Amino acid sequence: MAQEELNQAVSGEYALGFEIDIEQDTVPPGLDEGVIAFISQKKDEPQWMLDLRLKAFAKWQQMEEPHWGHLDYTPIDYQSISYFSAPKQAPESLEEVDPKILEAYSKLGIPLEEQKQLQGIAVDAVVDSVSVKTTFSKELEAKGIIFCSISEAIRDYPELIQKYMFSVVPMTDNYFAALNSAVFTDGTFVYIPPNTRCPMELSTYFRINALNTGQFERTLIVADKGSYVSYNEGCSAPTRDDNQLHAAVVELIAMDDAEIKYSTIQNWYPGDENGKGGIYNFVTKRGICETNAKISWTQVETGSAITWKYPSCILKGDNSVGEFYSVAVTTLAQQADTGTKMIHLGKNTTSTIISKGISAMKGQNTYRGLVKIGAHAEGARNYSECDSLLIGDQCEAHTFPYLESKDPHGQVEHEATTSKISDEQLFYLRQRGIGEEDAVSMIVHGFCKDVFTQLPMEYAVEAKALLELTLEGSVG
Amino acid sequence: MSILEIKNIKATIGEKNILKGLNLSLEKGKVHAIMGPNGAGKSTLSKTIVGHYDVEVTEGDILLRGKSILGMEPEERALEGIFLSFQHPVEIPGVSNAYFLRTAVNAKRVHEGKEELNAAEFLREMKQTAQELGMKPEMISRSLNEGFSGGEKKRNEILQMQMLQPDVILLDEIDSGLDIDALRAVSEGINAMKDGERTFLVITHYSRILDYIEPDYIHVLKDGQIVHTGGPELVAQLEDEGYESIGAAG
Numbered sequence: 001m002a003q004e005e006l007n008q009a010v011s012g013e014y015a016l017g018f019e020i021d022i023e024q025d026t027v028p029p030g031l032d033e034g035v036i037a038f039i040s041q042k043k044d045e046p047q048w049m050l051d052l053r054l055k056a057f058a059k060w061q062q063m064e065e066p067h068w069g070h071l072d073y074t075p076i077d078y079q080s081i082s083y084f085s086a087p088k089q090a091p092e093s094l095e096e097v098d099p100k101i102l103e104a105y106s107k108l109g110i111p112l113e114e115q116k117q118l119q120g121i122a123v124d125a126v127v128d129s130v131s132v133k134t135t136f137s138k139e140l141e142a143k144g145i146i147f148c149s150i151s152e153a154i155r156d157y158p159e160l161i162q163k164y165m166f167s168v169v170p171m172t173d174n175y176f177a178a179l180n181s182a183v184f185t186d187g188t189f190v191y192i193p194p195n196t197r198c199p200m201e202l203s204t205y206f207r208i209n210a211l212n213t214g215q216f217e218r219t220l221i222v223a224d225k226g227s228y229v230s231y232n233e234g235c236s237a238p239t240r241d242d243n244q245l246h247a248a249v250v251e252l253i254a255m256d257d258a259e260i261k262y263s264t265i266q267n268w269y270p271g272d273e274n275g276k277g278g279i280y281n282f283v284t285k286r287g288i289c290e291t292n293a294k295i296s297w298t299q300v301e302t303g304s305a306i307t308w309k310y311p312s313c314i315l316k317g318d319n320s321v322g323e324f325y326s327v328a329v330t331t332l333a334q335q336a337d338t339g340t341k342m343i344h345l346g347k348n349t350t351s352t353i354i355s356k357g358i359s360a361m362k363g364q365n366t367y368r369g370l371v372k373i374g375a376h377a378e379g380a381r382n383y384s385e386c387d388s389l390l391i392g393d394q395c396e397a398h399t400f401p402y403l404e405s406k407d408p409h410g411q412v413e414h415e416a417t418t419s420k421i422s423d424e425q426l427f428y429l430r431q432r433g434i435g436e437e438d439a440v441s442m443i444v445h446g447f448c449k450d451v452f453t454q455l456p457m458e459y460a461v462e463a464k465a466l467l468e469l470t471l472e473g474s475v476g
Numbered sequence: 477m478s479i480l481e482i483k484n485i486k487a488t489i490g491e492k493n494i495l496k497g498l499n500l501s502l503e504k505g506k507v508h509a510i511m512g513p514n515g516a517g518k519s520t521l522s523k524t525i526v527g528h529y530d531v532e533v534t535e536g537d538i539l540l541r542g543k544s545i546l547g548m549e550p551e552e553r554a555l556e557g558i559f560l561s562f563q564h565p566v567e568i569p570g571v572s573n574a575y576f577l578r579t580a581v582n583a584k585r586v587h588e589g590k591e592e593l594n595a596a597e598f599l600r601e602m603k604q605t606a607q608e609l610g611m612k613p614e615m616i617s618r619s620l621n622e623g624f625s626g627g628e629k630k631r632n633e634i635l636q637m638q639m640l641q642p643d644v645i646l647l648d649e650i651d652s653g654l655d656i657d658a659l660r661a662v663s664e665g666i667n668a669m670k671d672g673e674r675t676f677l678v679i680t681h682y683s684r685i686l687d688y689i690e691p692d693y694i695h696v697l698k699d700g701q702i703v704h705t706g707g708p709e710l711v712a713q714l715e716d717e718g719y720e721s722i723g724a725a726g
């Protein structure tokens with residue numbers, strides 16, 4: 001197949017690149033202690049939180065931006081970013097939410113409005129830095145479940161926040177985590193009480209709207225003993241020429257016998273085919289599993305100019321389970337360096353890694369994974385499978401699996417494949433009357449199947465549609 | 477009346493001349509068999525007809541129902557009713573056999589202005605057809621050809637042929653690698669499609685399948701050309717004497 005056709009077939013325009021026209025309340029670019037105090041004050045935070053932020057800021061100033069990723073980008077000027085932006089009026093109820101925001105969400109297909117709420121998804125919508133509306137909170141409250149913005153949680157549940165925030169991702173864990181700790185503006189807090197099954201999918205939709213604003217959300221999910229929760233995160237950003245920084249931190253705590261399922265559909269603006277514009281996405285996601293607990297990360301990454309992201313599991317408790325299922329697509333001039341870390345500390349801990357990288361056009365796709373087996377992790381087992389699919393011949397895929405084992409009996413299995421969408425496969429489908437574009441998407445879906453089946457039903461449908469959109473184009 | 481007319485086709489793969497002015501006319505409703513030595517260009521001929529990307533046609537024309545198809549995309553040729561059973565069907569991981577075939581069948585139905593089949597209607601028909609071909613029920617939901625044995629792949633080609641109901645059917649060594657039962661099932665599948673309207677081009681090295689499906693014409697392809705055409709009696713002669721004697725004189 002001609003290269004040009006292939007390029008067309010994989011360059012679906014960024015359909016979510018519209019801008020919400022609402023009044024914003026934004027601080028001027030730049031970062032110093034004054035800005036941090038401003039953020040903290042805007043959020044009505046107690047003094048202890050401001051102190052923690054300032055401590056993180058001081059540490060961050062002594063740290064260096066990491067450059068070990070297989071990524072190439074213009075340096076980030078941290079003083080040219082605005083660290084706080086909010087819609088002017090802080091809404092109290094759905095009626096008060098600016099209709100333009102609601103309209104924007106409905107364009108994104110977010111179930112914020114009443115009728116869609118009936119489908120049983122609780123949504124915490126974040127526009128730029130403020131949580132606009134948390135739906136369903138009342139029903140969840142009845143079960144003792146807390147689902148609110150992280151700012152509310154800092155005010156209303158200080159003991160939980162003080163106990164768990166920074167407990168999985170310390171504020172100095174890495175450069176971007178430290179920055180986030182200093183300037184995080186919003187995000188979600190979830191607490192599931194012991195032996196409680198969260199009755200609905202919890203969902204947050206992040207969206208970067210204002211020009212030159214960074215988004216630094218912070219998410220903390222605590223699943224108490226024997227509880228279960230499935231949490232979904234979606235992201236998008238409007239089309240812009242400049243690069244925007246997104247540095248999020250997610251911490252998960254699964255206590256004894258608890259299970260957390262965390263799914264992400266990441267669709268930030270990817271920039272154009274020359275690498276102009278797009279989101280720089282530097283994210284730290286980590287969970288800790290106590291005895292018999294399970295954490296499962298599923299991610300579908302189709303957006304961002306730069307993705308640097310390694311959702312990880314610390315398998316501390318015996319018999320705990322970590323899973324990582326990932327589809328990462330890089331097309332245009334996108335670069336992704338993503339993977340996971342599975343840290344086996346407890347006995348009989350098991351982890352599964354299924355990573356599917358798809359590269360097209362000038363996309364660069366790197367899998368980077370670490371499986372670490374501690375000295376006391378008798379009976380630990382890992383299975384890793386990393387597959388790369390190349391579309392066209394300008395893109396690249398790289399795989400860096402690292403293994404550190406202190407237990408000679410640890411069972412680690414790693415399989416990796418790299419394949420091209422073969423002309424042979426395409427031709428077979430076309431000979432049966434299936435058009436070229438449909439044939440490409442059929443092969444790509446087939447390639448991602450093991451990951452998509454891990455997503456909750458409606459998100460799987462969304463992910464498929466998104467993948468199609470990302471790789472779509474009129475085939476000549 | 478001829479349904480497919482191949483006129484003085486010259487075709488290359490890479491730099492290599494493979495088809496060297498080949499002429500062949502397929503009569504509508506008839507079964508044509510092509511036999512010939514390894515490397516003579518039989519698979520290349522079938523690839524040329526379906527518009528395979530490897531093949532470059534440098535001269536000549538191919539007419540389907542009197543109209544040239546050389547400018548048509550592979551999927552258009554398929555939708556116009558040309559089906560190729562591949563000598564080596566490719567595996568496509570993660571794509572279920574049923575999903576694939578329903579997409580193909582519905583593409584054809586849309587092309588013909590018919591309504592698409594819903595999943596339930598389609599599955600009923602596919603299961604029935606697969607059962608008649610002696611295929612295990614699980615083959616329907618498995619990934620397309622993935623891990624199928626050689627014989628299973630060939631049966632799956634016939635399953636597709638039966639569901640797609642094409643007008644011109646090219647079978648490239650459908651019989652190679654089949655056990656006796658599979659050969660019978662596949663042959664019966666082919667015979668069930670014979671209705672006096674559909675046209676077959678059967679590429680084979682063995683007389684066995686021809687005993688089952690009773691071709692009307694035998695063509696001998698040697699060194700990129702059809703060197704001889706005869707009736708079914710030619711098969712026995714070829715079995716006895718090989719290809720050496722045929723076409724040498726003329």
Ligand SMILES: Nc1ncnc2c1ncn2[C@@H]1O[C@H](COP(=O)(O)OP(=O)(O)OP(=O)(O)O)[C@@H](O)[C@H]1O
Pocket residue numbers: 489490492494512513514515516517518519520521530
């Ligand atoms: N992709 C290719 N690249 C180079 N040469 C090729 C290619 N495909 C076919 N050929 C050559 O073209 C010639 C004809 O091949 P073809 O497959 O048509 O033969 P065939 O008659 O089908 O043989 P067989 O009976 O063994 O299947 C052979 O010499 C073969 O090596």
Ligand SMILES: [Mg+2]
Pocket residue numbers: 518519520563648
């Ligand atoms: Mg052949």
